[in-house]
Amino acid sequence: MAHRVLVVGGGVIGLSCAWRLAANGHAVTVVAPTPGRDGASWVAAGMLAPVTEVQFGEAALTEFLLEGARAWKEFSAALEEASGHDIGYDQSGTLTVALDTSDRAALDQLLAYQHTLGCTAHRRTASECRRLVPALSPMVCGGIEVPGDHHVDNRALLRALVAAGRAAGVTFVPLTVTAISAGESLGGRLHGGPANGGLVAVLSDGSRLDADRILLAAGVGTPHVGGLEGAGLPEIRPVKGHILRLGPAGSDVGGPPLLTRTVRALVHGRSIYLVPRPDRTLVVGATMEERGHDVTVRAGAVHELLCDARAVVPGIDELELLEAQAGLRPATLDNTPVVGWTALDGVAVASGHFRNGMLLAPVTAATVVDLFAATAP
Ligand SMILES: Cc1cc2nc3c(=O)[nH]c(=O)nc-3n(C[C@H](O)[C@H](O)[C@H](O)COP(=O)(O)OP(=O)(O)OC[C@H]3O[C@@H](n4cnc5c(N)ncnc54)[C@H](O)[C@@H]3O)c2cc1C
Incomplete structure (x- = not known):
């Protein structure tokens, strides 16, 4: 079932999710002040480095990073084809x-x-x-x-994600989200799992956007979006x-x-x-x-x-x-990203990617696509 999805944040995580969600038939709007031009994603080095990033005591995270690296070849080819941009995916080790x-x-x-x-x-x-x-x-x-530790040109990647998103029908709104809430027509929040619609985002110019699903992907800005009390977000x-x-x-x-x-x-x-x-x-x-x-x-x-x-x-x-x-x-406290539904109906989060947001963008986007395809539990 296709949804109206609002993605909060225009870094590598928000843009990757937006592109893949739109390519899977959802009507996606990204709200971010300068999509693909700011945040950690703009300054990052672009290493795709599960092995050289190994830290003692983080075996589970390493397994996840290796999974992230395996997704890159296909993701890179699909993105270059969808956007028409070379993203500088380099496999020289x-x-x-x-x-x-x-x-x-x-x-x-x-x-x-x-x-x-x-x-x-x-x-x-x-x-x-x-x-x-x-x-x-x-x-x-x-x-x-x-x-096997490769790298990508982070800025070329971001440009390509914006282009691929546009080509797939993503709408970009160059503002910030100040708060989210359940729509007035629902008369308050439901609890647990996806909502049947009726979410509202309040934007920095005072306007409002309706959505069936919201994805919080605002990097370190994620916990500062209003209306998230009770969302159960971990510390970021x-x-x-x-x-x-x-x-x-x-x-x-x-x-x-x-x-x-x-x-x-x-x-x-x-x-x-x-x-x-x-x-x-x-x-x-x-x-x-x-x-x-x-x-x-x-x-x-x-x-x-x-x-x-x-x-x-x-x-x-x-x-x-x-x-x-x-x-x-x-x-996050254990350096592991948080990707999944929050305790607020219809509101998901993809953040906390710490040192590996570039590496984990493809698997994160795939996880979010699966999440949003699911019906209410
Ligand atoms: C110096 C440095 C080097 C790095 N090197 C690597 C590397 O080599 N490899 C790697 O895999 N990772 C690297 N990283 C980590 C990687 O950059 C991050 O994990 C990744 O960029 C996180 O992406 P993000 O989209 O979650 O957040 P960000 O890129 O920070 O994007 C957040 C977005 O949300 C927007 N936003 C914030 N608040 C709001 C709001 N209220 N409303 C709307 N939009 C909002 C911002 O404007 C921005 O567009 C590096 C990071 C740094 C700082």
Whole structure:
């Protein structure tokens, strides 16, 4: 049965769900101030990295991330066909390197844990690492090659999702949702499972939109939508990440790219990554900071990222600093996304994707399509 669906949020999660819902016959409206141009999705690095993202004690999450990665090939092909856009889906793999012996020991422990989880990852010597990535510093003392950790150009992905959404009939309303409620005709909220219609969203210009189903996909803004008391949403908190974009400067513009695969590193215990883009820019990130909703770009964080990145790939010194930004990852207490019905009838949520929203967008959209296809329990 087709529904009038209102999606709150225009990041990778809202846009992926909107496109897939519209492609499955629903009448979809996305309300977001600048769809595909803001939020964590706009600043993200675009790594699709279930193996290099492995954290000790998160075996269940890793299994979910691996499932997310398996969905990417088909999703990417379908999206490129539906939108006519190249999204820079790159399958050249990832190399994680160590800068000192203590980093090397930490990577060896991580590799052993990756193997216990059944992940494909290979120990590489320093010279093997430099053969894979000639731009590496001579200080690099070995690493792990992960051929299955890929990346996508996050901004090309967002542009493609907007285009594919439009082509499938999605309507975009460039406002915010200030509150949602059950429609007046219903005289209040029902409880549990999908409603039979009658939801209303109040928008930032005071207008109202009716819907049968609402999907909350507003990243760290999700808990701040009015009317969600009693929705039973878990805590979703912002985790700040500084990130940089560097590009070839002057006469180097036409030269060969510095990197052709993602390089991650441990630099005296600190994590850093450098992700190449098809236009030969590099994305360098990222910090992990608990600072509430603050997105100020701080000099110290930029300094730290540049120092660590040049310790791994000294050639970045010659690049132009194009952007320094900070974004807010939507994180739950156990780092696992929340995707499903809320306790409010007809209102679902897809948020809390933390460090892996790009990776998990295809499986999240598929889950939401299944959810909205279901009849009331
Ligand atoms: C520095 C950094 C690097 C990252 N790197 C990666 C990576 O390499 N790989 C990966 O998989 N993930 C990465 N992530 C995580 C990823 O970016 C997020 O998990 C993902 O973007 C979350 O998507 P989202 O759509 O839920 O939220 P967002 O992208 O934050 O989008 C939220 C949307 O909701 C809108 N909104 C908010 N409130 C309202 C409202 N009231 N009404 C209407 N709209 C509203 C916003 O304007 C925005 O459009 C990174 C994140 C950061 C910060």
